[in-house]
Amino acid sequence: MNYFPFKYEEPLFRPPSEAYSLILQITGGCSWNECAFCEMYSSKTFKIKPFELVKKEIESVSGFRFNKVFLADGDAMVLSANKLLKILREIKNKLPGVRRISIYARPSDFLKKSAEELKELKSAGLDLAYVGIESGDDEVLKNVNKGETSNTTLEGLLKAKDAGIKLSVMILNGLGGKELTVQHAVNSAVLLNKLQPEFLSTLVLSFPYGEEHFKKRYAGNFTALNKLELINEIGILLQHTELKQTVFRSDHASNYLVLKGILSKDKENLLNKINFVLQNPDKANLREEYMRGL
Numbered sequence: 001m002n003y004f005p006f007k008y009e010e011p012l013f014r015p016p017s018e019a020y021s022l023i024l025q026i027t028g029g030c031s032w033n034e035c036a037f038c039e040m041y042s043s044k045t046f047k048i049k050p051f052e053l054v055k056k057e058i059e060s061v062s063g064f065r066f067n068k069v070f071l072a073d074g075d076a077m078v079l080s081a082n083k084l085l086k087i088l089r090e091i092k093n094k095l096p097g098v099r100r101i102s103i104y105a106r107p108s109d110f111l112k113k114s115a116e117e118l119k120e121l122k123s124a125g126l127d128l129a130y131v132g133i134e135s136g137d138d139e140v141l142k143n144v145n146k147g148e149t150s151n152t153t154l155e156g157l158l159k160a161k162d163a164g165i166k167l168s169v170m171i172l173n174g175l176g177g178k179e180l181t182v183q184h185a186v187n188s189a190v191l192l193n194k195l196q197p198e199f200l201s202t203l204v205l206s207f208p209y210g211e212e213h214f215k216k217r218y219a220g221n222f223t224a225l226n227k228l229e230l231i232n233e234i235g236i237l238l239q240h241t242e243l244k245q246t247v248f249r250s251d252h253a254s255n256y257l258v259l260k261g262i263l264s265k266d267k268e269n270l271l272n273k274i275n276f277v278l279q280n281p282d283k284a285n286l287r288e289e290y291m292r293g294l
């Protein structure tokens with residue numbers, strides 16, 4: 001339910017960890033909107049909300065107390081540094097209690113900004129970017145028309161990190177199907193090792209309009225992974241990670257197996273849990289389909 005004196009343009013998405021944040025839709029939809037697996041914004045045409053309107057919305061909630069603000073929609077980071085700076089300053093002025101501002105971003109959004117601009121954005125309060133990197137494998141990225149390569153992902157996100165912006169990245173479990181499962185997992189780990197993100201989560205590929213619809217959009221052969229193959233893929237991914245201090249979560253409703261820990265400290269425990277499930281699927285407490293909340 002929306003308690004605020006302004007209206008959201010539905011559908012509205014936010015990361016699970018932003019459940020108690022003020023969400024400001026500074027853009028509508030996704031400027032790319034081409035990923036084969038994503039239907040989040042397929043009903044929306046991308047648009048930029050005029051600054052005067054964003055300002056009014058911020059003013060309208062200035063009597064509320066918020067610790068965190070999340071900037072939506074899909075890739076709000078696509079806005080120019082100037083536009084983002086104006087919004088960040090407005091938030092800090094009108095909502096002085098705000099301690100963290102986060103945003104959905106694509107790696108290219110960082111590449112298009114200079115290192116100085118990114119530092120300015122960080123100083124103005126932009127703390128955290130949520131990025132669906134989906135895969136570190138170029139064949140998978142190409143097949144799903146992500147519009148990014150492992151290189152643009154790495155360069156864009158390292159640029160954000162260098163500016164002090166923290167990263168929460170997502171990998172999409174099952175995205176390469178049976179055909180590319182190993183290279184999807186291994187190359188995603190290779191990319192993550194270079195990135196050393198603060199937060200990592202995995203979501204399971206889902207088919208909101210059916211598997212056939214996805215296959216038509218996927219540029220290659222695709223056979224969906226079953227439950228255990230999906231878990232095995234996460235095992236290969238974790239096995240190849242060399243992360244120093246990354247908070248890992250696979251607790252999104254889409255996952256069959258809930259895994260949480262700090263990588264690398266908990267890597268062995270997580271791998272043991274996965275191996276147990278793979279060897280004893282009948283004893284494993286996996287989420288049933290109806291519990292996956294999709």
Ligand code: SF4
Pocket residue numbers: 030031032033034035038039040041074075106132
């Ligand atoms: S960039 Fe993100 S929001 Fe946009 S289509 Fe791809 S997955 Fe969806």
